[in-house]
Amino acid sequence: MLTYGACRRVGVALAVGFALASCGGSSSRPALSKMQFTSRANAACAAADARVEGFQAPSDLASLATFAAQVVPVAEDLKRKLSALVPPSPQQAEYRKMLDLLGQQITKYSDFRRAAEAGDEQRAETIGNDVNALSERFNSDAIDLGLPECARNAQPQG
Numbered sequence: 001m002l003t004y005g006a007c008r009r010v011g012v013a014l015a016v017g018f019a020l021a022s023c024g025g026s027s028s029r030p031a032l033s034k035m036q037f038t039s040r041a042n043a044a045c046a047a048a049d050a051r052v053e054g055f056q057a058p059s060d061l062a063s064l065a066t067f068a069a070q071v072v073p074v075a076e077d078l079k080r081k082l083s084a085l086v087p088p089s090p091q092q093a094e095y096r097k098m099l100d101l102l103g104q105q106i107t108k109y110s111d112f113r114r115a116a117e118a119g120d121e122q123r124a125e126t127i128g129n130d131v132n133a134l135s136e137r138f139n140s141d142a143i144d145l146g147l148p149e150c151a152r153n154a155q156p157q158g
Helices: 004-019 034-053 061-083 089-117 121-144
Strands: none
Touching (some): 034 061, 061 089, 061 121, 089 121
């Protein structure tokens, strides 16, 4: 059975996914300056973090399923907002990579929710570990790209 501590770690990992921020845009739009890019990406991440902080902290498998269901639309909205940003040329390759990573994380959130709703603790824990690994990569990349708000770990209430 997932312990309270494990539930908190998985819940935080799901929330941490917002630590991403520096994701790719369309080549048909002009690139932003570094200052514009970091300001807008950090603002998008801060807004997503604030939404996650308004959620109830999960304490068991059922509440983790609910939390994951809440996180998915926030993550999808963040991805849309970040996709509208075009970083400076030197950051574009990493930016595209991070968009892909965010898409992978959104998929994992959905997989996690289904496992938790089915009561499959082992699968949920495995997926939670995958989410943790993605979150660590997001945080690292966000720091490298000068996006501290995107590397901040949003904590749900409770």
